[in-house]
Amino acid sequence: LSASYLVATRHFFFRHVPTxxxxxxxxxxxxxxxxxxxxxxxxxxxxxxxxSRRVVSSRASSGSDGASPLGRVLxxxxxxxxxxxxxxxxxxxxxxxxxxxRRGTPPLSDDGDAPSASAxxxxxxxxxxxxxxxxxxxxxxALDVLNEGGFVGVVHAVGMLLASDLNALASGSxxxxxxxxxxxxxxxxxxxxxxxxxxxxxxxxxRVKAASDDAARGDDAVASPPPPxxxxxxxxxxxxxxxxxxxxxxxxxxxxxxxxxxxATLNDEQKLRASWLRxxxxxxxxxxxxxxxxxxxxxxxxxxxxxxxxxxxxxxLARAAVRALADGKTSGCLDYRxxxxxxxxxx
Numbered sequence: 001l002s003a004s005y006l007v008a009t010r011h012f013f014f015r016h017v018p019t020x021x022x023x024x025x026x027x028x029x030x031x032x033x034x035x036x037x038x039x040x041x042x043x044x045x046x047x048x049x050x051x052s053r054r055v056v057s058s059r060a061s062s063g064s065d066g067a068s069p070l071g072r073v074l075x076x077x078x079x080x081x082x083x084x085x086x087x088x089x090x091x092x093x094x095x096x097x098x099x100x101x102r103r104g105t106p107p108l109s110d111d112g113d114a115p116s117a118s119a120x121x122x123x124x125x126x127x128x129x130x131x132x133x134x135x136x137x138x139x140x141x142a143l144d145v146l147n148e149g150g151f152v153g154v155v156h157a158v159g160m161l162l163a164s165d166l167n168a169l170a171s172g173s174x175x176x177x178x179x180x181x182x183x184x185x186x187x188x189x190x191x192x193x194x195x196x197x198x199x200x201x202x203x204x205x206x207r208v209k210a211a212s213d214d215a216a217r218g219d220d221a222v223a224s225p226p227p228p229x230x231x232x233x234x235x236x237x238x239x240x241x242x243x244x245x246x247x248x249x250x251x252x253x254x255x256x257x258x259x260x261x262x263x264a265t266l267n268d269e270q271k272l273r274a275s276w277l278r279x280x281x282x283x284x285x286x287x288x289x290x291x292x293x294x295x296x297x298x299x300x301x302x303x304x305x306x307x308x309x310x311x312x313x314x315x316x317l318a319r320a321a322v323r324a325l326a327d328g329k330t331s332g333c334l335d336y337r338x339x340x341x342x343x344x345x346x347x
Contacts, residue, residue: 043071044151044201044228055100055134055145068096071152074145075099076136076194078129079106082233082282082314083157087129088121089318093326093347095152097129100145104133136190142197153325154198155231156259160186161252183248187255192262195230199271202228229325230272232259233317236280236309236335260333273331275324277339281311310336319343 073090077083078099084106090097105126134141136158146154160181202225234256237244244250263274283294300308320339324330330342 043149044146044153044198055132055141057130057132067150068094070094070096072096072098072150074142074151074154075129076142076156076190077101077158078131079103080157082317084125085314085318086155086157086321087125089315089322091124091128093322096150098132098145098151099129100132100134100136100141102133102135105131136193137185139193139196142194143200146197146201151201153229153231154194155233155321155325156191156194157231157233157321158186158190159233159235183251183255184258187252188258191232191259195232195259195263195266195272195274198228198230199266202271226328227270227273229330230263230266230274231321231324232263232274232276233321234260234276234278236278237307238278239335240307264332267331273328275330275332275334277317277321277324277334278309279312279317279336279339280309282314282317283311284314312336312339316340316343323347 070093073095075083075087075090075097076099078087078097079101083099083101087097087099106122132145134145136142142154145151160183235253237249238253238256238260240253244253260276263272263276266272267274281290281294281297283290285291294311297308297311301310316339320334320342323342323345324334327342327345334342
């Protein structure tokens with residue numbers, strides 16, 4: 001038994017089990033950014049509404065009726081398995097949620113539900129989230145939306161496991177990549193765009209604050225708001241210090257590591273308070289066909305096989321993402337232990 005064997009087993013189930021386990025990277029190509037609130041953090045964006053030429057509203061949903069006092073959350077890729085569950089968690093916490101993806105509204109699964117939602121949550125998602133259609137690989141897409149104002153953070157959960165039509169077999173939402181999709185474009189480019197947009201909006205807010213009435217009154221110092229929170233959904237295998245057993249998997253991990261490195265730099269520069277989640281398999285007990293692959297990973301981790309992390313449920317991941325954004329202090333790399341700890345903390 002080896003780490004490579006477990007990886008191969010996971011991809012066997014991705015291709016051959018009707019209800020497949022979902023990888024942490026949210027195998028849909030649609031870009032995901034979860035915007036979440038940070039304790040005491042200022043809001044992202046300008047006070048006026050910018051033109052969202054690259055992002056159009058979906059006709060199938062209108063979002064929440066009123067503005068939440070907690071602020072707005074931007075989810076790029078909220079139509080996927082992981083992204084849709086994060087949307088539910090954000091709604092439960094009291095945030096307004098805006099999702100940007102290639103498809104707009106979430107697809108329905110074979111049993112009529114959104115990819116990770118129960119029957120009750122599926123309708124709620126479609127009615128309560130402000131669904132937008134947009135291309136996150138365009139550097140202006142996230143910036144246009146954030147400039148509408150009222151956002152309090154960002155999370156990125158975009159990914160693509162297979163750069164071909166076969167991704168539909170692995171994706172929890174049946175996503176088929178664009179013809180020009182690459183791991184670099186889908187993961188690194190979209191995440192860099194989202195992180196840079198969040199940092200730019202935060203800097204703009206700081207400049208406005210510095211020129212405010214407080215400064216005009218001659219105060220000795222005007223406190224700058226803390227950097228906005230940003231959560232990136234990475235992969236446990238990104239910590240491997242050896243080459244992946246498959247070329248495509250190596251390319252996938254190279255893109256993940258590039259994003260983590262960029263976020264670490266933005267943390268050091270205090271432009272963001274970024275966290276990157278590194279789960280292995282992400283699963284739900286509502287989909288029992290995925291459990292054999294999950295069992296192999298649990299067993300491999302329990303007997304101490306190097307580089308094999310214990311899987312986490314999609315609920316654990318979603319709660320951890322929202323807690324990391326909301327607690328005002330979490331940053332850096334979060335493995336399955338840290339995700340479980342955050343998920344169990346009171347809201």
